[in-house]
Amino acid sequence: MVNYEGHALDRVFSALVDPTRRAILARLEQEECLSISVIAEPFAIKLPAVMKHLDVLADAGLIARSKRGRTVDVRLSAEPLREAREWLDRYVRFWSPALDRLAAYAEDQEAEVRKAKVGATEAGAKSE
Amino acid sequence: MTSLTLVRRIAARPSIVFDALTTPEGLAAWWGPDDLPVIKAEVDARVGGGFRVRFRTLDGQEHEAFGECLEVVRPDRLVMTWRWAVGGEPEERGRTSRIEIELRPIESGTELTFTHADLRNAASKAGHEQGWSGSLVKLVRLFGDTPSTTDQV
Numbered sequence: 414m415v416n417y418e419g420h421a422l423d424r425v426f427s428a429l430v431d432p433t434r435r436a437i438l439a440r441l442e443q444e445e446c447l448s449i450s451v452i453a454e455p456f457a458i459k460l461p462a463v464m465k466h467l468d469v470l471a472d473a474g475l476i477a478r479s480k481r482g483r484t485v486d487v488r489l490s491a492e493p494l495r496e497a498r499e500w501l502d503r504y505v506r507f508w509s510p511a512l513d514r515l516a517a518y519a520e521d522q523e524a525e526v527r528k529a530k531v532g533a534t535e536a537g538a539k540s541e
Numbered sequence: 542m543t544s545l546t547l548v549r550r551i552a553a554r555p556s557i558v559f560d561a562l563t564t565p566e567g568l569a570a571w572w573g574p575d576d577l578p579v580i581k582a583e584v585d586a587r588v589g590g591g592f593r594v595r596f597r598t599l600d601g602q603e604h605e606a607f608g609e610c611l612e613v614v615r616p617d618r619l620v621m622t623w624r625w626a627v628g629g630e631p632e633e634r635g636r637t638s639r640i641e642i643e644l645r646p647i648e649s650g651t652e653l654t655f656t657h658a659d660l661r662n663a664a665s666k667a668g669h670e671q672g673w674s675g676s677l678v679k680l681v682r683l684f685g686d687t688p689s690t691t692d693q694v
Contacts (some may be wrong), residue, residue, distance in 0.1 A: 504660065508545070511573060
């Protein structure tokens with residue numbers, strides 16, 4: 414029970430790994446609602462392969478399918494992607510400020526090294 | 542195979558940035574999500590060596606992460622495993638992910654590319670292809686309604 418959300422996110426991330434599935438999602442984002450045959454058109458793969466990809470996307474909750482007469486309409490459902498984004502954002506919130514501080518620290522170190530070098534050069538010039 | 546990539550341009554030479562990543566003083570100066578002092582920072586930056594950092598977040602919780610150095614090429618590249626010992630993200634506890642850091646010299650100093658890879662190892666071995674994280678970003682940005690950050694995700 415506790416892990417339900419975790420498993421659901423795993424399905425979203427593994428669904429997104431495949432470029433064909435990402436292309437399908439990107440197209441659905443543009444066109445809202447498409448039939449399976451229209452979705453399959455741009456791909457060099459056969460219809461059953463496209464159907465399999467759609468199954469994976471549907472299992473992850475990324476698309477919804479509905480029957481209209483003899484055709485099946487496919488729509489995007491954005492909620493799982495939003496959840497995936499939120500999950501990744503937790504790591505962004507962890508690392509992003511840390512890397513900003515890393516940058517500031519390294520820049521201070523760089524400034525000190527330069528100052529030391531300038532000091533050494535000036536000292537060298539004076540002793541000449 | 543989810544990964545997160547962040548890029549920073551730093552006005553310091555790569556060797557200085559590398560040392561900030563691989564010395565206890567360096568790690569202690571920047572580690573953690575909040576601007577709080579690090580409790581413990583240990584690092585042995587050699588292949589087979591490791592790191593361990595304990596830190597506190599603003600909510601008072603203590604967290605500890607540790608890992609092993611897989612690649613150490615000063616000043617270009619650092620690869621480490623990453624695991625939570627205490628605290629951290631509950632779903633990631635007990636999982637090992639990977640941190641890859643590339644330092645590239647640029648005119649103004651260093652371009653740092655930080656990747657936290659293998660987050661949420663999916664059971665499927667379907668893919669580990671190049672460009673996946675960039676594509677995810679585009680997708681998630683298109684559909685997500687959270688404000689976008691300047692980072693690449």
